Amino acid sequence: MTVRILLPIAATAVLIGLALLWGARVAANRFVYVSELGADGEPTAWAFRWALLLIASAAVVVAVAARHLRSRLRVLAVWTPSVSLVVAGVSFAVASQVTCTSGCPLPVGSSFTWQDLIHTSIAVLGFAAACVAMLQVATAKDHPGLARLSWISAVVVAVVAGTGGILSLARFMVDLGGILEFVATTVALLWLAVLALALLGATRPTPEMR
Template sequence: MTDTLERPVDAEPGRMNTRPAWLALFGAIAAFASAALIWICRAGDPSVHYVSQLGATGMPTAPLFNLALLLLAVAAVLVDRATIARGAGYVVGWPVATTLLVCGLCFGVASVITCSPGCPVPFTPGSLVQDFVHISFAVLGFVLAIVAMGQVAALRRRPWMRAASIITLVAVGATSLTGAMIALFKGDTVLGGNLEFTAATLAIAWFGVFGLQVFADHRTARRRAARSHE
C-alpha cells in the first residue's frame, strides 16, 4: 500500500500533473471557509439550537448558511477528485474518493433543499416533505463523513493523519450521539445544540485537514518524480 501511495500516477518523464494538488488545496480552503461561515451564522443568531435551523426558510442566516453547506459539498468533491489521482493508495474496502463524492453530493442537495421554518423533525406535526429531504441528505452526508474518517484511520501511512482521524471520529461520534439522545428525549436543547455544532465543526475541519494531507502527498510525489529524472 505504501509503495502505491508513493508512486506518482500522473507522472511523465520529468513532469507531474499539478492539478490534483491544487484541487486538494482548494478543497481544504473551502472546508475551512464553510466552518467559519457556519459559526458566523451562529454568532448572528445565538438563539438557534440546531445547525440546520440556520438554513431554514425565512431565516436571516439562511443564504450564508446554505452557502456554507454548498462550500462543504464543493470541498468534499474537490478532495475526492484529488484523492482519485493518487491511484489505489486511498482504498479501504472501497475508494475513499467514492465516499467523499457521495458525501459531497448529499451536502449539495441539503444546501438546495432547505428546512421549512423551525426545521421540524420529519413526520412530526408541521413538518413538510422538504424537511424530510433536507434532514435525510444532511444526516447521510454526515454519516458518510464519519465513514471517510474511519477509512483514513485504517490507512497505515501518515501516522499523524491516522491519529487525527481516529480522534476526530471518536469525538464526532460521541458528541453527535449525545446530542441526538438529548433531542430524542427532549432534554436540554442548548446543550444538545452546542454538541451538534461541535460535531459538525469537527467533521468539517477534518475535511480541511485531509485535503491538506492529500495536497502534501501530491507535492511530495512531484518532488520525488523531479529528483528521479534529474
C-alpha cells in the first residue's frame, strides 16, 4: 500500500525537479551545462539543489518498487535495476550538496580542485548508473512495454549525452554540448517518471490492501 502511494508522488517529484532545472536554465539566460546551474555563486544554485534532491528521492522510491525487475542478459543481471537506481539516487543527492566551483571547470591541471573532482565524479557515476538501469529494464523479463520504452530512452540518452560529453571534454561547440546534455537529462528524467507510473500500474492491490 505504501509503495502505491509513494510511486505517483515520486513521478511528480521527478517532474517538479525537471521543471526546476529547466526554469533555472531559462533564468540563467545563457548556454550552460546542468551542473553549472548549481555552481558556487550561481543564483540558480538553490533550484539545482532542490531538483537533484527531489530526483534522488524519487529514484530510491522507484528502486524499492522495481525490486522484482531483473535483466535477461547475464552481464546486466549481476545486480538488479533497483541497485542501479539506488546508486543513481545517492549520487545525485551527494552531487546536490557538493556542487562544482564557478564555471564548473574540469578537475585537471591548474583548474583542479577536490570539490570539482568529487562533484564531477559523483555526477558521472549517478548518470551512468541511471543509464545502466535503463538497459537493465530494457532487457527485463516479462515487461515488453517497459522494455521498448527503456531501449528507446537508453539509445537516445547514450547518443545525445555521449556527444555532449565529448564536446565538453574537447571544449568545442560547448553551447551545443550544453543543449545536448539538457536534452539527455530530460529524456532520462521522463523515463524515470514513466517507470514510476508503469510500476504503479503493475502493482495491483491485494484484498488486504483494499
